[in-house]
Amino acid sequence: MTPEQKATYMRRCFQLARLGEGRVAPNPLVGCVIATDDGILSEGYHRQFGGAHAEVNALNALTPAGRSQLGDATVFVNLEPCSHYGKTPPCADRLIAEGVRRVVVCNTDPNPQVSGRGLRKLRDAGVQVEEGLLTSEGWELNRRFFTYHELKxxxxxxxxxxxxxxxxxxxxxxxxxxxxxxxxxxxxxxxxxxxxxxxxxxxxxxxxxxxxxxxxxxxxxxxxxxxxxxxxxxxxxxxxxxxxxxxxxxxxxxxxxxxxxxxxxxxxxxxxxxxxxxxxxxxxxxxxxxxxxxxxxxxxxxxxxxxxxxxxxxxxxxxxxxxxxxxxxxxxxxxxxxxxxxxxx
Ligand SMILES: NC(=O)c1ccc[n+]([C@@H]2O[C@H](COP(=O)([O-])OP(=O)(O)OC[C@H]3O[C@@H](n4cnc5c(N)ncnc54)[C@H](OP(=O)(O)O)[C@@H]3O)[C@@H](O)[C@H]2O)c1
Incomplete structure (x- = not known):
């Protein structure tokens, strides 16, 4: 996949994430795209506080044909997948269980107790993880969430x-x-x-x-x-x-x-x-x-x-x-x- 394609898919994550504006706080705005070199297989976003996370909505939106290509696909998500039980089970576990092989992430979680753990969990399970794509655009999207956690x-x-x-x-x-x-x-x-x-x-x-x-x-x-x-x-x-x-x-x-x-x-x-x-x-x-x-x-x-x-x-x-x-x-x-x-x- 070319760097241009990766940037396009990540920006699509930002667009999707923005649809949750005004509904998900104090959670972050998160969008997810599952794609191959040939195009998007499915997408999702965090719609409502307490509701399913973006990755889960994107996985649930896969058609049977899309699901069969998951091993060749890359999951793009603008925030590190969670690794802990909150209102929903950890997204990192679900990605691993579904057989996802590649994940591209924009920002890591600002919470020091959580930061890096989701990525580590994925890497430990053999998933190829790329982080830091378009971080300043991702920060701008979630400026309220990051300011709150970073500046208290x-x-x-x-x-x-x-x-x-x-x-x-x-x-x-x-x-x-x-x-x-x-x-x-x-x-x-x-x-x-x-x-x-x-x-x-x-x-x-x-x-x-x-x-x-x-x-x-x-x-x-x-x-x-x-x-x-x-x-x-x-x-x-x-x-x-x-x-x-x-x-x-x-x-x-x-x-x-x-x-x-x-x-x-x-x-x-x-x-x-x-x-x-x-x-x-x-x-x-x-x-x-x-x-x-x-x-x-x-x-x-x-x-x-x-x-x-x-x-x-x-x-x-x-x-x-x-x-x-x-x-x-x-x-x-x-x-x-x-x-x-x-x-x-
Ligand atoms: N056009 C607009 O967008 C807009 C928007 C809002 C208001 N306004 C207009 O602005 C005018 C009012 O403005 P204003 O400057 O006179 O007054 P204000 O900002 O509404 O109120 C100032 C008062 O609030 C208290 N206060 C504010 N910050 C404080 C702080 N950090 N710590 C302690 N107390 C604090 C103080 O009361 P104490 O006196 O108790 O110390 C201060 O004197 C009104 O005419 C209103 O219609 C216009």
Whole structure:
């Protein structure tokens, strides 16, 4: 099989894996392709948290004719096959039992207790294993999963909408509308792929946000707000019980309230709380002060900014963040949507 064919099959694994976005966390996104020099015999991906792994779905999808060619085939998978009993039996055992002779892997498992074990198990059984194909693309695909395990904190996306002249909000008591219906739906799409979303106290009290994903399908994300003195009124949308919610404060510790030490490092405690709750990704939605506190500490991985079509003249200025590597720039209804990754230090 040529290096180009191998890269193509691995990229097909990435495509398949992405279909599980918003459904498999805290598991990684994994796709699997079983192929020969002549083409793909079958494919699969991890569809749902707790469900079968990608390798098992690909093996189960083989036709009898495909299965008869398994000895000549190569199994491509973007994450090292597991070697332990979790919610499902080990994939490495299943590959060996099926008579697979060649496996190509992109990333190894970041968990030091597991890393390398699946590959060793395969090699010990005589399976030819190639690892490290397209690792940075694989890392990007599973950036939330890898950040969580490597840095022991969620992957952090700073996100805001600003007016054409750079304000998050005008100086009016009522919030202004910056997004269009279409860009709102796109924001809900972003929310549907992340696990939690945070707002600061003034946003909580002034905007009374609901932080839903109504305009896009997907699991409800966990809503978070900082409310040191527990000032959120009972009528707050965040207290409507509709989806998992935590309000960080200095007084109460009864759900949904979580007490933090506000004389200490609030962001660190908040990130530790998310780590302990296996939340691998966080959107910081604002306002400006909350975003700024993450920015000054370099505690973010990606930024998404929408620039609307109207100016407001004065108000809360949008944060200043060092430009990183631009990923996508798009325009919808005249609104500019820019997303970028943090510049490497
Ligand atoms: N356009 C957009 O995308 C967007 C998004 C969100 C909000 N907004 C607008 O932004 C405005 C509010 O922004 P803002 O900058 O005034 O306020 P904010 O960021 O919503 O809230 C800031 C307050 O939250 C608390 N806080 C935040 N981070 C903290 C930390 N790490 N540790 C301890 N406390 C922390 C502090 O409260 P204490 O005072 O208790 O210390 C701080 O003063 C509103 O007008 C809202 O409509 C716009």
């Amino acid at each position: 904190r969620p992957y952090i996306t700073l996100k805001w909408a600003e007016t054409a002249d750079g304000y998050l909000d005008a100086d009016d008591p009522k919030p202004i509308r910056i997004s269009s219906d279409l860009t709102k739906a796109l924001v809900h799409k972003l929310r549907a792929t992340e696990q939690a979303i945070l707002v600061g106290t003034r946003t909580l009290l002034k905007d009374n946000p609901s932080l839903h994903t109504r305009r896009y399908y997907g699991a409800p994300l966990t809503r978070l707000a900082i409310d040191r003195n527990g000032r959120a009124p009972l009528s707050s949308h965040l207290l409507d019980g509709s989806q998992p919610t935590f309000l960080f404060n200095s007084r109460r510790d009864d759900a949904p309230w979580v007490r933090l030490d506000f004389d200490g490092d609030v962001i660190q405690q908040l990130l530790q709380f998310l780590y302990d709750h296996r939340i691998q990704s966080l959107i910081v939605e604002g306002g400006a002060e909350t975003l700024r506190r993450f920015i000054v500490r370099g505690l973010y991985d990606a930024v998404q900014v929408e620039t609307g079509v109207y100016a407001c003249g004065k108000g809360t200025q949008a944060p200043d963040v060092p430009l990183g590597t631009a990923l996508r720039t798009a325009c919808y209804d005249g609104h500019r949507m820019v997303s970028f990754r943090k510049m490497k230090q």
